[in-house]
Amino acid sequence: MRFTQPAYPTVYFSDKIWVKCPDCGDIGLVETEFGQYTIPYSRHHTSTFSCTKCGSTKKSDEKWFGYVQGFVGRSCGFCGSQISYTTEPTKAPFDSVTIKCNSCKKAKDYSLNWYRYKENMPTDPYFGLELWLQIDIKDKILWLYNIDHLNYLKNYVASKLREDDGRHKYSMITNLPQWIKSAKNRDLILKKIDRLKNEMNRKMEDNTK
Ligand SMILES: [Zn+2]
Ligand SMILES: [Zn+2]
Numbered sequence: 001m002r003f004t005q006p007a008y009p010t011v012y013f014s015d016k017i018w019v020k021c022p023d024c025g026d027i028g029l030v031e032t033e034f035g036q037y038t039i040p041y042s043r044h045h046t047s048t049f050s051c052t053k054c055g056s057t058k059k060s061d062e063k064w065f066g067y068v069q070g071f072v073g074r075s076c077g078f079c080g081s082q083i084s085y086t087t088e089p090t091k092a093p094f095d096s097v098t099i100k101c102n103s104c105k106k107a108k109d110y111s112l113n114w115y116r117y118k119e120n121m122p123t124d125p126y127f128g129l130e131l132w133l134q135i136d137i138k139d140k141i142l143w144l145y146n147i148d149h150l151n152y153l154k155n156y157v158a159s160k161l162r163e164d165d166g167r168h169k170y171s172m173i174t175n176l177p178q179w180i181k182s183a184k185n186r187d188l189i190l191k192k193i194d195r196l197k198n199e200m201n202r203k204m205e206d207n208t209k
Contacts, residue, residue, distance in 0.1 A: 003155060003159035005156070007171035007172075008152065008171065008172055009168075009171055009172060010170075011125075011170075013145045013148060013149035013152070013172075014032060014126075014145055015032050015033075015034065016029060016031055016148075017029070017126075017131065017145040017146060018030075018145070018146055018200070019123075019127070019130060019132055021049075021051040021053065021054060021056055021129075022058075022129060023051065023054055024051060026051060026054065027051075027052050027053065027207060028049055028051035028053075028129070028132075029049070029052065031047065032046065032047040032060075032126055033046045033047075045126065046059075047060035047126035049127055049129065052208070058127065063127075064116050064128050065123075065127050065128040065129050066091070066116060066123045067090060067091055067116075067118075067128065068089070068114045068115060068116060069086060070097070070112035070114050070115075071084075071087075072084065072085040073085075074110065076104060076108075077108050078101060078104050078108070079103050079104040081101055083099055085110070089117040093112070093114045096109045096110060098110075124145070133145070133146070133149075133150060133196060133200065135192045135193070135195075135196050137179075137188060137189060137192055138185075138188075140177070140179060142189065142193075144196075153172075153176075153193065154193050157180065157193070160183075
C-alpha cells in the first residue's frame with residue numbers, strides 16, 4: 001500500500017482537539033476557527049473549550065494551562081557581558097534565577113520572562129491542555145489531536161511505500177520521530193492506534209448517553 005495523502009502540517013488537524021478537562025478530568029473539545037492560516041501554529045484564531053462531561057467552557061484568551069519557558073537576555077550586572085539563559089519547560093514558573101557570568105564569573109539573581117511553550121509536548125497549542133489521544137509506546141508518547149489526525153497517521157504507518165514528494169519542513173510526517181517511522185515498530189503502533197480509536201469511540205458513546 002502506498003501513502004498518497006497530502007503533506008499536511010500538524011496545524012491542519014488542530015481545528016478540533018480532544019483534551020482533558022482542567023475542571024473534571026474527563027474528555028473535552030477545543031474548537032478553533034482559523035482567522036489566518038499560518039504554520040507551525042495558527043496566529044489569529046478563536047478557540048473555545050467545552051467539556052463533554054461537566055459542561056465547563058473556556059475561551060482561549062482567558063488562561064494558558066500549558067508549559068511555559070523562562071528566558072533571561074540582558075547584560076551582566078558586573079561586567080556588562082551578554083547573559084542569555086533559558087529554563088526547561090515547566091508548569092511552575094518562578095521569579096528569578098541565579099546565573100554565573102561566563103566572562104567575570106560573578107553570580108547574581110536575574111528575573112525571568114516567561115513565554116508559552118508548545119514544542120513537542122502532548123498539549124494543545126491554544127490552551128495548553130493535556131491531549132486526550134495519547135499512547136505509550138516503548139516509553140515514548142504518541143499523541144494525536146483527533147480521529148482524522150489518527151487516521152492520517154495510521155495510513156502513513158500502515159503503508160509500506162512512503163513517498164517523500166511534496167513534504168516540507170512543517171509537514172507532520174517530516175516531523176515525526178524516527179521510532180514512529182521505523183518499520184520494525186509498525187505492527188505495535190498500528191495495534192495501539194486501533195485500541196486508542198476503540199477506547200475513544202466507547203468514551204464518546206458513554207458521554208453522550
Ligand atoms: Zn469537565
Ligand atoms: Zn560579568
